[in-house]
Amino acid sequence: MPHKRGNSHTLRNALIGVVLLLVIISVIVFAYQMKPPSEPPKYSGISTTSSNYGSSCTFSALWSADANVSGYIFGSNNTGTFVNDTWTPFSDFVNQTAAYSTTTKTLNDTIDNAVSWAFWCNDTKNRWTSALQNLFVESDNVLLTISWENPVGNIITGNITIQLFEDMPITTGNFKNLVRTGDFDGTIFHRVVRDFVIQGGDLTSKGINWPTIADELPNKHSNVRGSVAMAKTSAANSATTQFFIDLNDTNAGTLDSNYSVFGAVTSGMDIADAISKVPITPTAASNPNDGSPISPVTLISARFIS
Numbered sequence: 163m164p165h166k167r168g169n170s171h172t173l174r175n176a177l178i179g180v181v182l183l184l185v186i187i188s189v190i191v192f193a194y195q196m197k198p199p200s201e202p203p204k205y206s207g208i209s210t211t212s213s214n215y216g217s218s219c220t221f222s223a224l225w226s227a228d229a230n231v232s233g234y235i236f237g238s239n240n241t242g243t244f245v246n247d248t249w250t251p252f253s254d255f256v257n258q259t260a261a262y263s264t265t266t267k268t269l270n271d272t273i274d275n276a277v278s279w280a281f282w283c284n285d286t287k288n289r290w291t292s293a294l295q296n297l298f299v300e301s302d303n304v305l306l307t308i309s310w311e312n313p314v315g316n317i318i319t320g321n322i323t324i325q326l327f328e329d330m331p332i333t334t335g336n337f338k339n340l341v342r343t344g345d346f347d348g349t350i351f352h353r354v355v356r357d358f359v360i361q362g363g364d365l366t367s368k369g370i371n372w373p374t375i376a377d378e379l380p381n382k383h384s385n386v387r388g389s390v391a392m393a394k395t396s397a398a399n400s401a402t403t404q405f406f407i408d409l410n411d412t413n414a415g416t417l418d419s420n421y422s423v424f425g426a427v428t429s430g431m432d433i434a435d436a437i438s439k440v441p442i443t444p445t446a447a448s449n450p451n452d453g454s455p456i457s458p459v460t461l462i463s464a465r466f467i468s
Contacts (some may be wrong), residue, residue: 201289203283215301215468219269225283226260269299298342302326305467310459320431322398324390329382330373333424335377341464351459356451360437372402383423390425407434
């Protein structure tokens with residue numbers, strides 16, 4: 163009987179040991195599950211080398227992590243759909259836990275004027291991070307898409323391409339900002355002066371009060387047929403967003419001293435001429451050739467093109 167009692171104590175102690183072991187294992191597993199997961203790779207120093215059409219642009223980012231980063235995918239919406247372009251292993255390691263990722267793309271005419279791009283990076287534990295960015299692509303050429311209804315009810319749509327002058331940094335820079343923000347989209351050519359100018363770019367109808375810019379005078383370019391200049395009030399340095407396209411070569415003597423020319427129409431003067439002939443409501447009975455189009459002439463969009 164004493165021998166059997168000893169076996170009973172041994173068995174009981176063994177069972178207690180097993181239970182304690184299971185408890186300890188459960189605590190360890192629970193603690194591991196409750197532990198905050200380590201973070202995926204971090205990124206910083208995101209940059210591009212260019213934002214101009216036709217240029218070769220290098221996109222880059224610096225990645226760091228507790229574990230070695232293993233590679234990246236570069237993606238963009240160059241074709242209007244966000245797609246993965248390439249998979250490339252990292253080669254430029256800063257140290258064992260950080261690396262630069264770079265890729266070079268040509269900003270050609272297959273892309274829009276706003277490009278979303280990203281690097282996707284994972285580490286050796288397959289944890290992913292992406293660095294989504296937007297790049298506004300610019301050029302010296304702007305495409306205006308315009309539509310209006312003719313007197314018989316047909317919708318006419320046409321394009322006017324403007325080349326911007328880089329030697330007019332204030333005025334051209336202001337116009338580029340307006341194209342970049344998309345604020346011109348949906349505005350109208352609100353004034354037609356037959357055989358003189360067509361004028362658009364008024365943002366007040368959209369509730370936008372754009373700041374004034376300084377005049378760039380004396381003019382480096384002249385108000386001749388096809389030139390594009392900023393409209394303003396009679397006050398100096400009062401131009402904001404409104405611009406006009408000259409319709410003839412006799413405007414220079416009247417306009418050059420006051421209105422900064424910052425561009426020229428390179429194609430689509432036939433569209434400008436057609437707009438100048440739409441029916442208008444004269445501003446004053448004494449001048450029947452100066453007024454607002456009866457049917458709106460809408461600037462659908464202004465976009466940078468290569």
